Amino acid sequence: MVGRPTGPALARFVSDEDPAQVFHALERDGAVVVEGLLPEPVARALRDDFQPHLDAVAWCNTADGLTNEFFGHQTKRLHGLLARSPRFADVVVHPLLRAMCDHFLAPRTRDYRVSTGELMVLGEGQGDQLLHRDADSWLHFPEPRPEILVSANFALTDFTADNGATRVVPGSHRWSRERKPQDDEVGQATMPLGSALLYSGNVLHGGGSNQTDEVRIGLYVGYLLSWLRPIENHVVTNGLEALRAAPPEAQRLLDFTESGWEAFA
Numbered sequence: 001m002v003g004r005p006t007g008p009a010l011a012r013f014v015s016d017e018d019p020a021q022v023f024h025a026l027e028r029d030g031a032v033v034v035e036g037l038l039p040e041p042v043a044r045a046l047r048d049d050f051q052p053h054l055d056a057v058a059w060c061n062t063a064d065g066l067t068n069e070f071f072g073h074q075t076k077r078l079h080g081l082l083a084r085s086p087r088f089a090d091v092v093v094h095p096l097l098r099a100m101c102d103h104f105l106a107p108r109t110r111d112y113r114v115s116t117g118e119l120m121v122l123g124e125g126q127g128d129q130l131l132h133r134d135a136d137s138w139l140h141f142p143e144p145r146p147e148i149l150v151s152a153n154f155a156l157t158d159f160t161a162d163n164g165a166t167r168v169v170p171g172s173h174r175w176s177r178e179r180k181p182q183d184d185e186v187g188q189a190t191m192p193l194g195s196a197l198l199y200s201g202n203v204l205h206g207g208g209s210n211q212t213d214e215v216r217i218g219l220y221v222g223y224l225l226s227w228l229r230p231i232e233n234h235v236v237t238n239g240l241e242a243l244r245a246a247p248p249e250a251q252r253l254l255d256f257t258e259s260g261w262e263a264f265a
């Protein structure tokens with residue numbers, strides 16, 4: 001079905017908005033869209049850097065049948081993004097993302113790390129992904145679970161209602177696990193190239209269905225309390241050379257550091 005019914009609208013901001021306003025809405029809804037967080041030429045340049053790596057892998061390149069049930073079959077996922085584009089370091093240290101981590105994570109930790117950087121690519125025919133909470137990767141927290149992970153999904157192509165813009169359930173970061181969303185509670189993060197969906201690790205969301213012949217490319221970066229284990233082993237996925245060449249702040253966020261206990265800079 002093209003032009004699916006739209007659920008609740010996500011709060012939207014522009015990139016030079018007062019961060020306090022952005023974080024107020026993020027705290028309230030669990031997700032917001034920030035338009036133009038990356039200038040369009042930067043978003044295009046990242047996409048150009050990544051494109052040959054995406055072309056080199058098949059659809060459905062995730063590890064096994066079980067994970068494909070979750071990730072999808074018309075999807076490509078890539079990690080080790082610093083090694084594929086040194087520009088990824090600039091994304092990782094983006095001031096608004098750092099401010100988001102300081103706001104949401106700092107109360108619980110002296111430091112934080114990138115859990116994973118991932119290209120989330122949806123091709124023609126990919127269906128709706130199961131709605132899920134990213135922080136469920138660290139299952140052993142008593143509930144209500146505090147904020148342990150905050151993330152950004154950058155649009156490296158336009159995200160439209162028809163090409164798989166991320167589906168999000170505003171407010172669900174505060175729901176009990178038993179509550180299931182009704183159709184009219186599910187919104188969509190439609191946004192132009194360079195924008196980002198910022199979201200809580202506790203909010204229900206999932207990739208949308210791509211009913212077009214366009215490829216939708218999302219660039220995900222998620223930040224985790226430094227005393228939890230990141231999903232990605234950045235040294236293995238990127239290699240030493242790429243990490244050694246990165247600026248110190250990006251090195252630290254990508255866990256290329258001797259300790260997980262450094263105080264905030």
Ligand SMILES: O=C(O)CCC(=O)C(=O)O
Nearest residue numbers: 120166205206207208218
């Ligand atoms: O593709 C998207 O928009 C979101 C994907 C996602 O949430 C995931 O794979 O964990």
